[in-house]
Amino acid sequence: MHIIVCVKQVPDTTEVKIDPVTNTLDRSSAPAIINPYDSHAVEEAVRIKEEHGGKVTVISMGPPNAVDVIKRCITLGADDGYLLSDRAFAGSDTLATSYILSQGIAYISRQEPVDLIICGKQAIDGDTAQVGPGIARRLGIPQLTYVNHIAGLDLANKEIKVHRKLDEAYEVVVAKLPCLLTVEKEINELRYSTLPNMLRAVRYQPKVLTAADLQADISMMGLKGSPTSVSKIFAPSQRSGGEILKGQDQQLVSQLVEKLVQCI
Amino acid sequence: KAVQLKGELAAYQGVWVFIEQREGIVAPVSLELLGAGRQLADKLGVELCGVLLGDQVSGLVNMLYEYGADKVYLAEHPLLHFYRTETYMKIFVELVQQYKPEIILMGATTTGRDLAGAVATDLATGLTADCTGLDIDLEQRLLLATRPAFGGNIMATILCKKHRPQMATVRPKVMKMAAPVPGRRGELIISEVNLQEEKLLTKVLEIVKEQGEQVNLQEAEIIVAGGRGLGDRENFRKLCFGLAEAIGGKVGASRAAVEAGWIEQKYQVGQTGVTVAPKIYFALGISGAIQHLVGIRGSDIIIAINSDPEAPIFKECTYGIVGDVFTIVPLLIEQLKEKGGILCA
Ligand SMILES: Cc1cc2nc3c(=O)[nH]c(=O)nc-3n(C[C@H](O)[C@H](O)[C@H](O)COP(=O)(O)OP(=O)(O)OC[C@H]3O[C@@H](n4cnc5c(N)ncnc54)[C@H](O)[C@@H]3O)c2cc1C
Ligand SMILES: Cc1cc2nc3c(=O)[nH]c(=O)nc-3n(C[C@H](O)[C@H](O)[C@H](O)COP(=O)(O)OP(=O)(O)OC[C@H]3O[C@@H](n4cnc5c(N)ncnc54)[C@H](O)[C@@H]3O)c2cc1C
Incomplete structure (x- = not known):
């Protein structure tokens, strides 16, 4: 059983502010974290591995410092990690992002x-x-969301x-x-990292792949590839x-x- | 009047709305989108079309005309009974390729987001997620799709300049449904469906309704929401449910109240809970964190009761009371009960 988990480095959005003068995004104060839903994705993959055997590989597209989220996934129990990092990827919308990630996944699955x-x-x-749906379509495989x-x-x-979550119901699907x-987050409870995994993460260096390594169509990436x-x-x-x-309690309530x- | 585009893009005309239905019940957001789509179509001077897929759903078609559709594309087949990405996507993409709409709107529900993401990828076009505002730039003949991002901290207007169709999913309860025009009729286009179960890779076994009380906060007219300021579970239940009962509303909660275990997650309002748009929203002992506020901005009237005059909720509310919930709310319940007759009318 080989499972690939897609993880994204995100700013802690509670700290993101907008500059009221320039109307631009100020991310400088926001610490970078692993997307909270993605930690649950890794946790689920690790649980499946524990039950059925196999391997968990994580993949992230992002700037060089996104190696940190991959290391974080190693502490959560992932075996291996790939970072897709290249200037050509910058400015990708979801169509381009899913193209790049699907190319990365294709690269990994050629080996395993x-x-x-x-x-x-x-x-x-x-x-x-x-x-997620973008990657599934590009790879031509079924998608089960939520x-x-x-x-x-x-x-x-x-x-x-x-089980897929719907409004006030869930769907059972094979x-x-x-x-x-x-x-969704409720798929599992996160566990504490084990000491061996934490030690392994300290020394772990993810493999870094560039646009050239992927041998993919550069016009489908970054700003150019983004509709x-x-x-x-x-x-x-x-x-x-x-x-x-204003006023005393009784008056406040009457008002x-x-x-x-x-x-009404 | 909108300009005419040249070249390949000119072939794409008209506004489409995906009509989401489960077990023959149309999702309210689809009717809201017919309302919003009607305005976009009128600005562009083009047709508004509904796209209805399902099993034995033709009985819904007249209603779609009454809510504003000029045309309905209908695909019926027993294998379309349950929504499945692979079947719905295939049919939808084929329809788009044949009839070439310039704009496609879907509800930002689990089904709408699932389908839109798949369809946009197959069509290799742009998709704007979870919009709260739609407009047309007549000079460039472009859809202006506005959406919150970064957990509601910012708003962004997104364009899809060089690709067609321009796609967007739209958050429920944001757009206004048009008043239906009884007897209004349009044109029906029935499309052939070829599907074989053996060739499909997914199968829905069943849909299981959640046990317990149904909470449908999205549809509620009055919501009484409580936060950490209510102190403990007992007071939360006494004050929130007490006020809700007195005024005929539904109970909601901040995440702090949910995490404290005072009430279940399905009552949570906000970024990671539900987005609501009632006539009246009470925030009792809720500070007004951004993740909470993004879920309540669609409310007509927000009433905040909080002991801290500096609480951010006071900047967002319509009426505020700086005071202790433990004294104010019981008084309010009492006075409302006296006025009960008027309020419930
Ligand atoms: C303000 C703003 C608004 C935007 N609006 C849109 C829009 O409406 N439409 C659009 O197409 N693009 C939009 N974008 C661009 C979009 O945010 C980026 O393409 C982004 O990299 C991917 O989308 P997401 O963050 O929404 O991911 P989602 O689709 O929400 O992510 C879902 C999952 O996909 C995986 N994943 C996503 N990104 C990565 C990654 N880089 N590496 C590994 N796994 C990943 C993770 O498992 C993640 O949990 C917007 C950008 C900004 C700044
Ligand atoms: C990624 C993310 C997603 C989130 N999603 C959500 C979400 O969907 N929904 C949500 O609600 N939160 C969400 N949060 C949490 C949010 O940031 C806040 O922590 C939360 O909303 C706080 O809840 P609260 O207002 O009840 O509690 P607090 O912020 O602790 O506020 C309690 C308030 O009660 C007042 N108070 C205390 N005693 C009294 C009294 N006797 N009488 C009157 N007032 C009193 C205080 O002055 C204070 O303003 C999210 C956070 C993150 C990081």
Whole structure:
């Protein structure tokens, strides 16, 4: 069982601010973290490996310092990691990102065939949830999104059974392997890293692949390969600030009730 | 009036809305998108079309005309009973290739996002996720798709200049449904479906309804949400459920209240919970963190009760009371009960 997990380095969005003057993004103050959904993707892969044997490989596209999230995945129990890093990748939208990642996955699976690919439900910065489906289409394999439980894995018949989260319900679905899952956080509880994994991560150096290594079509990457472009970035409109009611408790409440009566 | 494009892009005309249905029930967001799509189509001077896939769903077609569609593309087959990416995607992509719309809108639901991501990749076109605003740039004949990103900290307007169709998923409860026009009719285009189960790689075995109480905060008109300021589980339940009952609303919660174990996750409002758009939203003992605020910005009226005058929620609210929830809320419940008749009318 060879599982590839896609992990993204993201800024901690609670720390991201927008400069009100220039209307540009200030990420400088935001620490880089592993996309929270992706830690659960790694955890699930490691659990499958523990039960069925095999290997977990993580892959990330990002700047050179994204090796840190790969090392983090090693502490979580991943065996191997690849970083796809090249200036040609910069500015990729989800179509280009999924192209580059699918080329990376194809590269890895030429060495060791892949049975299962796991992504997070979405990344907390771009927030699109589009990269998983994009990769699955490019590889021509089934996609099972919003998975919150793996109900069975039948290696002999090359089949997986999962629960997909829907509004107020879940769907039980089976798919042929290889396939791609995107996972919700509730699929598992993260565990503490073990000491041997932590020690291994310190020394671990992920393999770095460039555009040339992938031997892929450069016109499908980066800004050139991206049909969408961000034309404007601005701070979300704030309400003008509320009317703060004044008075003693009883009066406050009567005023509020008056307002409520008016607006219903 | 919108300019005409030249070259290959000119062949793409019209606005399409994917009509999402489960078990013959149309998702409200699809009707909202017919409302929004109607405005875009009118600006461009083109047709609005609904795309309806399913098993025995032709009974829904007239309703789509009444909500604004000029045309409906219908594909029916027993294998389309449950949504499956592989079947829906194949049919949708074939329709796009044949009829060439310039804009495609889908709800940003689990189904809509799943389908849109797959379709956009096959068509090698741009897809803007989870939009909260749509408009047309008439001079460039472009869709202006505006969306929150970075956890709601920023808004971005995204364009797809050189590819068609321009695709977007749109968050539920943001666009307004148009009032239906009874008897309004349009043109039906039925497409042939060829599917064989043996050739499919996925199979839906069943859909299981969640046990327990159904909470549908997205549809609620009044929501009473509580946060960490309510202190403990008992007070959370007493004050939130008490006020909700007095005013005829539903209960919601901040993540802090959910994490404290006072209420289940399905009640959580915000970035990692549900996005709501009630007439009235009460925030009791909720500070107003950005991840909470992004989920409530669609509310008509926000009422904040918090003991800290500096709490960020006061910048977002319509009416604020600086005070202790333990004294204010019981008084409010009491007065509302006296006025009960008026409020529930
Ligand atoms: C403000 C803003 C708005 C944007 N809006 C859009 C838009 O509407 N449409 C669009 O096409 N692009 C958009 N982009 C570009 C998009 O954010 C990038 O392409 C981004 O690299 C991938 O999208 P995501 O973060 O949304 O990932 P998602 O699709 O949400 O990520 C899902 C999963 O895919 C995997 N994954 C994603 N990226 C990587 C990676 N680099 N390495 C490894 N695994 C990964 C992870 O498992 C992750 O959990 C926007 C960018 C900005 C700055
Ligand atoms: C990636 C990410 C996603 C998140 N998603 C969500 C989400 O979906 N939804 C969400 O809600 N949060 C979310 N959060 C958490 C968010 O950042 C806040 O931590 C959370 O909203 C705080 O909840 P709170 O307002 O109840 O608690 P606090 O911030 O602790 O606020 C409690 C408030 O109660 C007031 N108070 C205390 N005592 C009283 C009293 N007696 N009377 C009146 N007022 C009183 C205090 O003044 C304070 O303002 C997310 C965070 C991250 C990092």
